[in-house]
Amino acid sequence: MELKEAALKGKRAVVVGGGAIGLEIAIALKELGLDVYVTKRSPPPFPRNLDADMGEIVRRYLESKGLRILFGKKIERIIGSDQVESVEIDGEIIQTDIVVMAVGGTPESGLAVEAGIAHNNGAIITNERMETSVEDVYAIGDCVLSFSGVDNKPVQTALATTTFREAVVAGINAAGGEMVYDGCIGTFVSCVGDLEIASTGYNSRIAEKNGFKLVTGRANMQIKPAWMPGAKEISVKLVVDSESGRILGGQAVGEEGAAWRVNIVALAIKTKMSIEEFRTIELAYCPAVSNLYDPLLVAADTAFKRFNRKRMIDYSKRIREERMAETPVVQRTTATTVDVKGDSKHIPSVK
Numbered sequence: 001m002e003l004k005e006a007a008l009k010g011k012r013a014v015v016v017g018g019g020a021i022g023l024e025i026a027i028a029l030k031e032l033g034l035d036v037y038v039t040k041r042s043p044p045p046f047p048r049n050l051d052a053d054m055g056e057i058v059r060r061y062l063e064s065k066g067l068r069i070l071f072g073k074k075i076e077r078i079i080g081s082d083q084v085e086s087v088e089i090d091g092e093i094i095q096t097d098i099v100v101m102a103v104g105g106t107p108e109s110g111l112a113v114e115a116g117i118a119h120n121n122g123a124i125i126t127n128e129r130m131e132t133s134v135e136d137v138y139a140i141g142d143c144v145l146s147f148s149g150v151d152n153k154p155v156q157t158a159l160a161t162t163t164f165r166e167a168v169v170a171g172i173n174a175a176g177g178e179m180v181y182d183g184c185i186g187t188f189v190s191c192v193g194d195l196e197i198a199s200t201g202y203n204s205r206i207a208e209k210n211g212f213k214l215v216t217g218r219a220n221m222q223i224k225p226a227w228m229p230g231a232k233e234i235s236v237k238l239v240v241d242s243e244s245g246r247i248l249g250g251q252a253v254g255e256e257g258a259a260w261r262v263n264i265v266a267l268a269i270k271t272k273m274s275i276e277e278f279r280t281i282e283l284a285y286c287p288a289v290s291n292l293y294d295p296l297l298v299a300a301d302t303a304f305k306r307f308n309r310k311r312m313i314d315y316s317k318r319i320r321e322e323r324m325a326e327t328p329v330v331q332r333t334t335a336t337t338v339d340v341k342g343d344s345k346h347i348p349s350v351k
């Protein structure tokens, strides 16, 4: 309410942060009629959720709504005495009435740390029953070092969905029951103006950082047949392990239908589904709701073709290497230069 009151009096706002909270606030301030600047240190928005190419759709959308996007530019100073007057971003002074810092926070876990509960840099370590290192003390939520449902790697999330599932597990165990938490894949959705931005699992950057080799598939198309009034665009991207074909992540950005598509990908990640299986899923169709062949499946087909091509190349390479190793006596040809009547020619030599 305080922010809204300040916004109704102000003319300009600077929002620092390119995640869900920053961008949702930025567009809301714009809708209240303010001139809005958005800045963040690294260039792509939603860096934990979207690949840079998908983030670009969000950036273009924000610009189309009249926001001034300064991604990749660092805020250096907030200037003012009683209240903010301006900010300095990358050497440029910008007058402003409001600054919103939406750059994330660190959970307050001091109480647990002081109590001697095992932690990693303040993130409380629990087992799968959400028990801490101290008997009968459980921990859940943003303060917990959770683990990924994709590859079991430690991960700290800040999502209500993760917190809720951890809370159910902790509550059942604390009450004498038995339940284990099976990891978080970070299924996420944000609405920035008319744009729905959703993701699950790993984006390409995080998957590669965690040691995966990838193929991806992306589709940009209309959600409904082109002749349907109000057919809107969506972009869907799938991130796939190029070795096993397992789906590692999904992203969708569009004016509608991003969340439900990503929720299907979440189920595929949870069941460790391969892209080969995923592309055969049957999705509901009627022109008022969807396209006959859904963008999610078009993205899956592209990813599958790339995965298959890589698998064929790897297979051929392996077979060739195995044959070379197995049959050293077989005569092989190599190019050798010999002089035939003064002419240099490449002819095959026989060893």
Ligand SMILES: Cc1cc2nc3c(=O)[nH]c(=O)nc-3n(C[C@H](O)[C@H](O)[C@H](O)COP(=O)(O)OP(=O)(O)OC[C@H]3O[C@@H](n4cnc5c(N)ncnc54)[C@H](O)[C@@H]3O)c2cc1C
Pocket (backbone or CB within 6 Å): 021, 111, 140, 141, 142, 143, 157, 158, 159, 160, 161, 162, 163
């Ligand atoms: C603006 C905003 C929007 C969000 N939107 C979404 C969303 O759309 N979807 C989503 O999945 N996630 C969203 N999140 C993230 C989500 O809210 C958090 O991940 C989730 O609330 C974490 O739960 P928690 O129990 O760890 O912490 P909290 O929900 O913060 O609960 C901690 C509680 O502990 C209390 N507390 C703290 N210290 C003490 C103490 N010493 N004694 C007693 N009580 C104490 C606090 O008052 C608070 O009630 C959003 C977060 C923010 C900030």
